[in-house]
Amino acid sequence: MACDFFLSFTWTNCALSFVVVAGALFFKWSRKYFLRMIDRRLGRIPPGPRAFPILGTIDIDTKQPQVTFRKWVAEYGDVFSFFLGSRFCIGVGDLALVRTLFRDNRFLGRPNQGIFGHLDGDVTEGILFGNGEIWKEHRRFALSALRDFGFGKASSLEKIQKEAAYLVEVLKEQDGAPYDPTMLFASVGSRNVISDLLFSGGFAPTDQRFIQFIENVKENLRELAGPRDYIDAFFLTQHERKTAGESLGTFTDKQLVRNVSDLFVAGYETTSTFLRWCMVYMIRNPEVQVKVQAEIDTVIGRARNPAPADKSSLPYTDAVTIEIHRITSFVPFGISHCTTEEVKFEQYTIPKGTEIWPVQCNHFMNPKIWGDPETFRPERFIGKSGELLHSLADEVQPFSVGRRACLGESLARNEIFTFFSTILQNFTLTSEVVPSAEARISPVLTPPTFRLIARCR
Numbered sequence: 101m102a103c104d105f106f107l108s109f110t111w112t113n114c115a116l117s118f119v120v121v122a123g124a125l126f127f128k129w130s131r132k133y134f135l136r137m138i139d140r141r142l143g144r145i146p147p148g149p150r151a152f153p154i155l156g157t158i159d160i161d162t163k164q165p166q167v168t169f170r171k172w173v174a175e176y177g178d179v180f181s182f183f184l185g186s187r188f189c190i191g192v193g194d195l196a197l198v199r200t201l202f203r204d205n206r207f208l209g210r211p212n213q214g215i216f217g218h219l220d221g222d223v224t225e226g227i228l229f230g231n232g233e234i235w236k237e238h239r240r241f242a243l244s245a246l247r248d249f250g251f252g253k254a255s256s257l258e259k260i261q262k263e264a265a266y267l268v269e270v271l272k273e274q275d276g277a278p279y280d281p282t283m284l285f286a287s288v289g290s291r292n293v294i295s296d297l298l299f300s301g302g303f304a305p306t307d308q309r310f311i312q313f314i315e316n317v318k319e320n321l322r323e324l325a326g327p328r329d330y331i332d333a334f335f336l337t338q339h340e341r342k343t344a345g346e347s348l349g350t351f352t353d354k355q356l357v358r359n360v361s362d363l364f365v366a367g368y369e370t371t372s373t374f375l376r377w378c379m380v381y382m383i384r385n386p387e388v389q390v391k392v393q394a395e396i397d398t399v400i401g402r403a404r405n406p407a408p409a410d411k412s413s414l415p416y417t418d419a420v421t422i423e424i425h426r427i428t429s430f431v432p433f434g435i436s437h438c439t440t441e442e443v444k445f446e447q448y449t450i451p452k453g454t455e456i457w458p459v460q461c462n463h464f465m466n467p468k469i470w471g472d473p474e475t476f477r478p479e480r481f482i483g484k485s486g487e488l489l490h491s492l493a494d495e496v497q498p499f500s501v502g503r504r505a506c507l508g509e510s511l512a513r514n515e516i517f518t519f520f521s522t523i524l525q526n527f528t529l530t531s532e533v534v535p536s537a538e539a540r541i542s543p544v545l546t547p548p549t550f551r552l553i554a555r556c557r
């Protein structure tokens with residue numbers, strides 16, 4: 101009897117403790133949710149779709165989140181709020197507003213990157229996801245080093261042309277047979293250009309890539325006096341600080357690995373995915389392909405390869421890549437920022453730590469700007485005299501805007517133009533089955549797998 105009483109007492113105690121602990125955790129994780137919901141009711145934060153404690157906003161089409169976000173803009177306006185789990189976010193669907201916000205220093209933070217922060221411990225200390233002084237110092241350093249060794253300089257432009265010629269060589273080897281170009285664009289082209297800027301030499305066509313990389317690093321260590329690339333510049337800064345008896349500050353080996361990883365990942369995945377989209381849109385739109393080829397034939401001919409400097413003389417080719425950026429919107433939400441302090445914006449008070457999502461896929465599909473946004477029509481960017489309409493092209497900002505905009509924009513633009521125009525100068529692109537334009541999200545929007553047939557012209 102006493103034993104029964106004791107057992108039931110223990111069970112009641114356990115159940116009670118469970119309820120108290122669960123209640124305390126629920127309150128802890130949902131506190132922000134309830135505060136924001138009160139703010140929303142009072143009009144202190146933008147309206148948005150319904151959300152639940154802890155779960156957040158669940159009415160998101162996970163296969164096509166861009167469709168859900170566009171629906172929210174239509175329903176709640178250009179500025180709306182939503183929850184990702186317990187993370188409070190604001191979406192901005194209009195480029196002019198994004199420009200205003202991202203010019204403001206208080207919107208330049210990066211939020212905690214959720215699971216990524218756990219998978220790769222120190223992402224928050226790099227350039228891509230870093231914050232505060234570390235981000236400022238290393239963004240500035242990367243920009244200046246990459247400018248010295250690449251971006252826009254003749255040597256890097258030549259490297260891009262060399263890589264374009266190599267792409268052509270590999271495609272020629274396929275001799276018109278169907279070929280999945282995913283690995284080609286992922287392993288050469290943009291990847292070699294960025295590796296060259298980071299650790300000069302890039303990857304050899306015979307795939308001695310990693311051996312080469314190790315050799316380069318060793319050589320860098322021997323030749324600190326003559327920096328040739330980003331890694332050399334970093335080593336040199338370390339060396340100068342050590343020689344002056346100063347602390348290394350944030351210029352540690354760990355930081356170097358973090359930064360190189362950020363630049364490498366950001367520098368080739370995006371560009372190579374975009375090039376695959378270019379192939380898809382050319383296969384789907386043969387009449388556009390013919391026009392691009394005609395422009396290249398007239399302006400450049402076949403005797404020499406296109407170069408980044410040719411862009412202004414090839415407005416239609418340029419317009420095609422801009423239209424592909426617009427219609428694919430393959431980085432549909434850019435990379436989210438976060439507020440570093442509470443900010444009054446229009447009638448709202450945006451709390452510190454709020455994630456700001458630039459919903460560029462909405463701007464790129466806004467019928468008020470584009471009229472027929474669902475139609476692939478590069479001609480929309482071409483004026484009466486055949487010139488590129490810069491004011492309209494300026495509405496397409498896939499690299500984002502403001503002080504945290506893509507660090508590799510000029511490099512990426514040069515690569516895309518040169519690779520795209522060189523491929524079309526040499527080949528007519530088709531496929532056995534016309535690939536669909538339906539994107540998969542991972543984490544940028546990628547095209548479906550397809551087999552490219554590149555026939556020599």
Ligand code: HEM
Nearest residue numbers: 227228366367370371434435499500504505506507508512
């Ligand atoms: C088609 C190609 C590319 C696209 C569409 C793209 C797009 C973007 C976007 C949307 C952002 C976020 C900007 C923001 O937070 O407001 C970004 C950031 C960044 N991108 Fe790119 N990018 C491309 C290529 C490159 C290349 C070639 C590099 C190589 C250096 C690069 C390096 C970076 C870095 C380091 C950041 C982080 C900047 C920061 O947080 O300060 N990207 N990119």
